[in-house]
Amino acid sequence: MSMEIIENYIDGKLVAPNSNQYIDNFCPSTGEVYAKIPNSDIDDVQKAVESAKNAFPIWKNLSIEKRSSYLYKIADEIENQFDQFAHAETKDNGKPFKLSKHVDIPRAIANFRFYAGAVLHFASESHKGNQDFINYTLREPIGVAACISPWNLPLYLFSWKIAPALATGNTVVAKPSEVTPYTAYLLSKVCQKVGLPNGVLNIVHGIGAKAGHAMVSHPDVPTISFTGGTKTGQNIAKITAPMFKKLSLELGGKNPTIVFEDCQIEEAVKTSVKAAYTNQGEICLCGSRIYVQKSIYQKFKNAFIERMKTLHVGEPMSEDSKIGAIVSKQHYEKILEHIDLAKQEGGKLLFGGKTVQPEGFENGWYIEPTLFENLNESCRTNQEEIFGPVATIQPFENEDEVIQLANSTPYGLSTSIWTNNLAKAHRVAAKVNVGIVWINCWLVRDLRTPFGGMKQSGLGREGGWEAIRFFTEAKNVCVSTQV
Numbered sequence: 001m002s003m004e005i006i007e008n009y010i011d012g013k014l015v016a017p018n019s020n021q022y023i024d025n026f027c028p029s030t031g032e033v034y035a036k037i038p039n040s041d042i043d044d045v046q047k048a049v050e051s052a053k054n055a056f057p058i059w060k061n062l063s064i065e066k067r068s069s070y071l072y073k074i075a076d077e078i079e080n081q082f083d084q085f086a087h088a089e090t091k092d093n094g095k096p097f098k099l100s101k102h103v104d105i106p107r108a109i110a111n112f113r114f115y116a117g118a119v120l121h122f123a124s125e126s127h128k129g130n131q132d133f134i135n136y137t138l139r140e141p142i143g144v145a146a147c148i149s150p151w152n153l154p155l156y157l158f159s160w161k162i163a164p165a166l167a168t169g170n171t172v173v174a175k176p177s178e179v180t181p182y183t184a185y186l187l188s189k190v191c192q193k194v195g196l197p198n199g200v201l202n203i204v205h206g207i208g209a210k211a212g213h214a215m216v217s218h219p220d221v222p223t224i225s226f227t228g229g230t231k232t233g234q235n236i237a238k239i240t241a242p243m244f245k246k247l248s249l250e251l252g253g254k255n256p257t258i259v260f261e262d263c264q265i266e267e268a269v270k271t272s273v274k275a276a277y278t279n280q281g282e283i284c285l286c287g288s289r290i291y292v293q294k295s296i297y298q299k300f301k302n303a304f305i306e307r308m309k310t311l312h313v314g315e316p317m318s319e320d321s322k323i324g325a326i327v328s329k330q331h332y333e334k335i336l337e338h339i340d341l342a343k344q345e346g347g348k349l350l351f352g353g354k355t356v357q358p359e360g361f362e363n364g365w366y367i368e369p370t371l372f373e374n375l376n377e378s379c380r381t382n383q384e385e386i387f388g389p390v391a392t393i394q395p396f397e398n399e400d401e402v403i404q405l406a407n408s409t410p411y412g413l414s415t416s417i418w419t420n421n422l423a424k425a426h427r428v429a430a431k432v433n434v435g436i437v438w439i440n441c442w443l444v445r446d447l448r449t450p451f452g453g454m455k456q457s458g459l460g461r462e463g464g465w466e467a468i469r470f471f472t473e474a475k476n477v478c479v480s481t482q483v
C-alpha cells in the first residue's frame with residue numbers, strides 16, 4: 001500500500017499541521033498503516049477559527065439561494081466521485097463495501113441535498129396577538145460552529161452536521177474522527193473544486209483531546225454539534241458550561257429490541273439480527289439487548305441463531321461479507337474484553353465469541369457476531385455500550401416487565417418494538433424512555449424527523465427543522481401597528 005498524506009483544509013487551502021507532526025491511519029481489514037494524518041494542535045485550530053470568523057459576515061449575507069446552490073454542488077461532486085468515496089470509507093472504517101455504497105455515501109449526498117432544499121423552505125414564526133401588536137421571529141446564524149463526529153458512519157455523520165450549519169449561514173470548523181479521516185479529506189477537495197468560498201468550511205484533523213479540545217474550548221466558537229461517546233460528551237459539557245455555548249450532543253446507546261408474542265416472527269427475527277450486527281454492531285442505534293416474550297422465546301432464539309449463521313465475517317470488499325473488520329485494534333481489544341466479561345458475569349454463549357482471520361487478511365481485526373443469554377439487566381454487559389457485534393437475549397413475561405427492562409440502563413437513544421397489536425405498540429412506544437422508536441421496523445430514517453436521545457444518550461435533536469433551529473439564534477421582534 002502506498003502511504004498517503006492527509007492535510008488540513010484551512011482557509012480554502014490544503015495545509016500541513018503547524019507542528020509538522022502526523023499520526024498513523026490504519027486500514028482495519030489488513031491492520032496496516034496506509035495514511036498519515038495531521039496531529040493538529042491549538043495553533044491549527046486557531047487558524048481555522050480565524051478563517052471561519054472572517055468568512056462569516058460574507059457567508060451569512062449571501063442569499064439563501066446562493067448558499068443552497070453551494071450545498072447542491074458539493075452533493076453533485078460527491079456523487080461524481082461516488083466510487084472513490086465508497087472505497088475510501090470501506091478502507092478507512094472496515095465496513096462492508098455494500099454499506100459504503102448503499103448507505104454511507106448516498107446518505108452523505110442526501111444530507112447536503114436535504115439541507116440545501118430545507119433552508120429554501122424554512123419559514124420563521126409570526127404571532128399576531130391583540131389588534132395593536134405583531135411579533136415575528138428572526139432566525140439568525142450564530143457564527144463559527146464546531147462540528148465533531150465519530151468513526152462509525154464517518155462522512156454520513158460529518159455531513160449531517162456540516163450541511164445544516166452551512167445552510168443556515170454559519171461558518172464551520174470541523175473535525176472528523178482521527179480513526180476515519182479519509183472521506184473528510186476528500187470532502188475538502190470537493191469544496192475546493194466547487195469553489196466554496198475560503199474559510200466557510202475548515203477541516204482540522206487530529207486527536208480529540210488536543211485538536212477537538214481546542215475547538216470546543218475556543219472562545220470564538222459559540223456552537224458545538226458533537227456526536228460520539230457519552231464520556232466525551234460529558235467532558236465537553238463540563239468545559240463549555242461556564243461559556244454558555246450552544247450544545248447538541250448525540251451520544252451512546254444500549255438499545256432494547258422488544259419482541260411480543262403476537263408479532264410477525266420471521267420479520268422480527270430478520271430485522272433484529274440486522275439491528276444487532278449491521279456495521280459490526282458499530283451503530284449507536286444497534287439493538288444490543290433483545291427481549292422476547294416467553295411463549296415464543298425458544299422459537300425466536302433458534303431462528304435468530306440460524307440467521308446469525310448466514311452473517312459471513314470477511315474482508316469488507318468481498319460481496320459475500322456481511323460483517324467486515326472492527327474499526328481499530330484498540331476497539332477490537334475492548335470488544336474482546338467485553339466478551340470475556342460477559343462470560344465472567346455468567347453469560348451463556350449461544351453463538352460466536354471468537355476472532356476471525358480471513359485468508360490473506362490475517363492481521364485485520366475481525367470478530368464473529370456474538371450472542372449471550374442468562375445475563376440479568378444490572379450486569380455490566382447489559383448496562384454498558386459495547387459498540388461491537390455483541391448482543392444479549394432474554395425472555396420476559398409481560399408488558400410491564402419489558403418496559404422496566406427496556407428502561408433499566410442510563411441510556412435512552414432508541415428502541416424497536418415488534419407486535420401486531422396496534423394499541424400495545426403505541427402504549428409501549430410512549431413508555432420507553434428513548435428519543436427514537438421503531439415499530440415493526442428498524443433504522444428507517446426520514447431526514448425530516450427529530451433525531452436524538454434521552455438520558456445519557458444526549459442533549460438536543462438533529463434532523464429536519466430541529467437542526468435548523470439549533471444552528472440559529474431566535475430573536476423575537478415585537479411591532480406596534482398603532483404608532
Ligand code: NAD
Pocket residue numbers: 148149150151152153157175176177178206207208209211212213216227228229230232233235236250251252253283284385387413453457458
Ligand atoms: P469519541 O467520543 O471517542 O470521539 C468522537 C469524536 O470526538 C472524535 O472526532 C474525537 O476525536 C473527538 N473527541 C474526543 N475527545 C474529545 C474532546 N475531549 N474534546 C473534543 N472532541 C473530542 O467517540 P467514538 O469512539 O469516535 O465513537 C463512538 C461513540 O459514538 C459511541 O459511543 C456511539 O454510540 C456514539 N455515536 C452516537 C451517535 C448518535 O447519534 N447518538 C451516532 C454515532 C455514534
